[in-house]
Amino acid sequence: MSTLLTLRDVWVEYGDKIVIEKLDLDIAEQSFVSVVGPSGAGKSSFLRLILGQEAPTRGRIELDGTPLVPECGPDRGVVFQRYSVFPHLSVLRNTMFGLECPKAPLSGRLFGSARRAARDEAAAMLEAVGLGDSFDLYPAQMSGGMQQRLAIAQALVQRPRILLLDEPFGALDPGIRADMHALITRLWRDYSLTIVMVTHDIREAFTLGTRVLALDKRRHDPHAPHRFGATVVYDLPLDKPVDAPEDKDHSITIDENGNN
Ligand SMILES: Nc1ncnc2c1ncn2[C@@H]1O[C@H](COP(=O)(O)OP(=O)(O)O)[C@@H](O)[C@H]1O
Ligand SMILES: [Mg+2]
Missing domain, CATH: 3.40.50.300 (P-loop containing nucleotide triphosphate hydrolases)
Incomplete structure (x- = not known):
């Protein structure tokens, strides 16, 4: 290799x-x-x-x-022991943020078809980490293990x-x-x-x-x-x-x- x-x-x-x-x-x-x-x-x-x-x-x-x-x-993506995710964003928004930030660094938001594509990518990644049923939860509503799954999804959705x-x-x-x-x-x-x-x-x-x-x-x-x-x-x-x-x-x- x-x-x-x-x-x-x-x-x-x-x-x-x-x-x-x-x-x-x-x-x-x-x-x-x-x-x-x-x-x-x-x-x-x-x-x-x-x-x-x-x-x-x-x-x-x-x-x-x-x-x-x-x-x-x-x-390069990163996951820390704690506090990698944003408490004020839902699971889906947290994961989409990983895609929105590099593409729209000032507003942190995408619109129209770009937004739909980001949503689909984020949803697929959440399925991959086992959070397919948790899109609308907020970090405070989740266990530590689920929060780390979310942090991993947020890092991986950028395909590092x-x-x-x-x-x-x-x-x-x-x-x-x-x-x-x-x-x-x-x-x-x-x-x-x-x-x-x-x-x-x-x-x-x-x-x-x-x-x-x-x-x-x-x-x-x-x-x-x-x-x-x-x-x-x-x-x-x-x-x-x-x-x-x-x-x-x-x-x-x-x-x-x-x-x-
Ligand atoms: N920004 C910094 N300024 C001064 N010292 C630092 C800074 N960041 C880390 N250190 C020091 O560097 C050493 C290594 O820290 P760190 O990399 O966090 O160690 P570890 O993760 O192995 O516990 C520690 O002594 C820490 O106090
Ligand atoms: Mg350390």
Whole structure:
């Protein structure tokens, strides 16, 4: 599979604080990269780099061999742990917003046939994430799992090639999380996505990923913790067939307390 994203000697610094140092990475198209690491290691900063929300202090990032455009382009979608969706918009409007915004950036609205086409696309995506019966609900009326389904629909309706997930299932109950694992695995295959997912859950990282990256500091200075940044300390390719059975996730059962 060809390389989609390249990072070369990438550093992120805030003032004199080094958060990420010397990151060299190639991410293959259609891979599912899980990113783990201690809190504060720079995992979210890493996602912001790929999203183009933040420029590296040093180094370069390329998408398909071209320098990354420093803004959230339609080729990249993102889902955060919480608050990705707009509380004042219905499910359907939230999803249509993903289409309206890039095409009508000032008003955020489409009219006539463009609007009908956006509605149909949004409706199809909501069906795909299992919200086909919930078009008129508002986020506050939905469970956490449904809200994350909506956030995924909102990101995917723009047909991004890369989906970035920042601890997307961390706030969900274990049973719901298993459903979401099955959903994201299906969407990853159906839409030929490249996914980069940050997670605290090491088992989730291995269950879903085709590759697991651990971000951490290689060097510590106890007198100046800001002096060294995190980088990739483990990079584990998992030889998974892309067309594995869809319910691979169901081999793991987790009870209410998160135990086996
Ligand atoms: N805009 C910023 N200004 C200064 N420091 C920041 C900023 N964003 C993140 N940091 C710092 O960078 C480090 C990594 O943050 P983050 O990427 O959120 O880590 P993680 O997601 O792994 O928990 C933290 O120490 C955080 O305080
Ligand atoms: Mg984070």
